[in-house]
Amino acid sequence: MLAPVSSVAGGHDLSQVAVTFDDGPEPSVTPPLLELLARHEVRCTFFLLVKQAEQHPDLVRAVVEAGHEIALHGLDHRPLPPMGHRGAYRYLREAKARLEAVAQVPVHWYRPPYGKQSVRSWAAARRAGLDVVVWSADAADWEDLDVAAVVELAHVRLAGGGVLLLHERLEPGPAGEPVESHLDRVEMVERVLTDLGGRGLRPVTVGDLARRARRTAWFR
Numbered sequence: 001m002l003a004p005v006s007s008v009a010g011g012h013d014l015s016q017v018a019v020t021f022d023d024g025p026e027p028s029v030t031p032p033l034l035e036l037l038a039r040h041e042v043r044c045t046f047f048l049l050v051k052q053a054e055q056h057p058d059l060v061r062a063v064v065e066a067g068h069e070i071a072l073h074g075l076d077h078r079p080l081p082p083m084g085h086r087g088a089y090r091y092l093r094e095a096k097a098r099l100e101a102v103a104q105v106p107v108h109w110y111r112p113p114y115g116k117q118s119v120r121s122w123a124a125a126r127r128a129g130l131d132v133v134v135w136s137a138d139a140a141d142w143e144d145l146d147v148a149a150v151v152e153l154a155h156v157r158l159a160g161g162g163v164l165l166l167h168e169r170l171e172p173g174p175a176g177e178p179v180e181s182h183l184d185r186v187e188m189v190e191r192v193l194t195d196l197g198g199r200g201l202r203p204v205t206v207g208d209l210a211r212r213a214r215r216t217a218w219f220r
């Protein structure tokens with residue numbers, strides 16, 4: 001049994017999927033994205049960076065007030081494994097407290113940047129009161145693809161019960177190098193949601209999907 005040392009990667013209700021957004025909030029994307037999600041009557045999970053959340057607390061509040069789920073992606077975008085257990089624990093404890101202070105709601109889920117996780121960093125997340133969420137489908141919206149290619153990847157890779165990884169913003173690389181993506185992210189989400197609707201897959205939050213969670217041992 002791998003369950004005791006595992007991360008959420010999906011759910012057992014195959015009529016549902018969780019659509020998730022990393023690296024935000026982002027002033028040019030979050031407001032129109034919220035409008036789109038409201039129009040589709042869909043609730044999603046936003047894995048936020050504390051440095052972005054503290055710069056844009058109004059956007060975080062808007063996400064909460066629209067009924068979406070707030071989750072943690074880090075203070076910044078640093079991977080945890082090089083920090084060791086104690087360093088990762090302190091980092092996550094601080095990040096959770098600061099995100100909760102902005103969002104004014106409890107934060108339960110954490111997604112590791114780049115999906116990088118060691119047994120020590122996983123244990124640190126648990127000790128900090130967080131449960132780790134990974135993904136089952138990466139639509140590669142962080143690569144230099146056009147909307148049609150991302151929508152096609154989401155269609156092919158995401159199955160019922162899965163967790164779709166998307167980005168409302170792309171964090172620049174470690175040296176601040178700009179990201180090579182010119183996607184219209186709102187149009188991308190619109191077309192992904194239309195595709196999911198056509199397949200009879202209902203988007204829900206990670207919290208809803210994980211009521212009957214599928215878990216995996218994810219260390220990389």
Ligand SMILES: [Zn+2]
Nearest residue numbers: 022023113114
């Ligand atoms: Zn990220």
